[in-house]
Amino acid sequence: MKPFLIAAIVLYVLSFAAVLIHHASKSKPVGSASKWLLVVGLLIHSGGLVERIWTTGHAPMASMYETLVFFSWTTMLVSAIVIFRYDERETEIVTVPVSVLAILFALANEKPGGPLTLILRTRWFETHVTASFAAYALFTLAFSGALIYLWKKWRGTGEEGLKKFQEIASKSILWGFCFFSASMFAGAVWAYLAWGTYWLWEPKVIWSFIVWFFYAGAMHAWYVREWRGTGLAVATVLGFIVVLFTYLGVSLLMKSSHNF
Numbered sequence: 088m089k090p091f092l093i094a095a096i097v098l099y100v101l102s103f104a105a106v107l108i109h110h111a112s113k114s115k116p117v118g119s120a121s122k123w124l125l126v127v128g129l130l131i132h133s134g135g136l137v138e139r140i141w142t143t144g145h146a147p148m149a150s151m152y153e154t155l156v157f158f159s160w161t162t163m164l165v166s167a168i169v170i171f172r173y174d175e176r177e178t179e180i181v182t183v184p185v186s187v188l189a190i191l192f193a194l195a196n197e198k199p200g201g202p203l204t205l206i207l208r209t210r211w212f213e214t215h216v217t218a219s220f221a222a223y224a225l226f227t228l229a230f231s232g233a234l235i236y237l238w239k240k241w242r243g244t245g246e247e248g249l250k251k252f253q254e255i256a257s258k259s260i261l262w263g264f265c266f267f268s269a270s271m272f273a274g275a276v277w278a279y280l281a282w283g284t285y286w287l288w289e290p291k292v293i294w295s296f297i298v299w300f301f302y303a304g305a306m307h308a309w310y311v312r313e314w315r316g317t318g319l320a321v322a323t324v325l326g327f328i329v330v331l332f333t334y335l336g337v338s339l340l341m342k343s344s345h346n347f
Contacts, residue, residue: 091135098128103183143200148216155193159186161224181231211277218270225263230327232256233320257309294333
């Protein structure tokens with residue numbers, strides 16, 4: 088999988104550079120080139136995941152190395168959807184670097200693939216992890232929208248120009264919350280099959296509930312007019328930090344049933 092990832096990194100970096108040039112020069116050909124560089128990078132990234140699945144015989148979710156690569160892939164996928172569905176070319180200024188950093192961190196923690204342990208051989212595990220990283224990717228997109236909103240507001244952009252980024256953040260939170268709820272449900276069923284209980288008092292589970300509770304509050308705050316704007320954008324940025332700690336911090340710093 089490594090050659091695929093290195094090639095994907097190169098294309099993502101070129102895409103990032105091209106989109107910066109596009110914004111600086113307003114050149115449509117450069118903007119189009121950045122878009123297609125990202126797409127080709129995503130296809131090569133996908134090829135790396137397929138190769139990993141082929142060699143290990145299971146979805147790429149059994150180690151930190153595999154989940155980082157998968158997180159990066161889901162983040163780039165939602166970025167591509169936003170680009171083609173909404174012709175939005177600013178959120179990728181944040182999501183592409185996040186994705187590249189995830190791959191680089193994955194390569195620093197590269198681990199040979201192998202068969203799944205018995206406890207992971209269930210569709211509930213795959214559903215749980217897939218839904219989790221779909222949610223993480225959407226929370227990353229929400230973070231991007233919120234960060235750009237704060238940057239533009241600091242630069243003095245009017246409310247009309249900020250509305251788009253509020254919408255991106257709020258819709259990403261809504262869909263991310265739905266996927267994360269599905270992840271927690273699948274995780275509870277998996278826990279029952281594995282350990283005979285739906286809930287474990289251990290760090291990963293507790294922090295996952297904190298993430299769920301945090302974004303539930305952020306989602307509802309969107310419907311309270313007085314809470315929109317800067318406050319909600321700051322909360323969305325903080326929420327992404329909570330997500331990163333739940334995903335990486337807990338695994339690296341605490342003992343958990345989710346440690347790889």
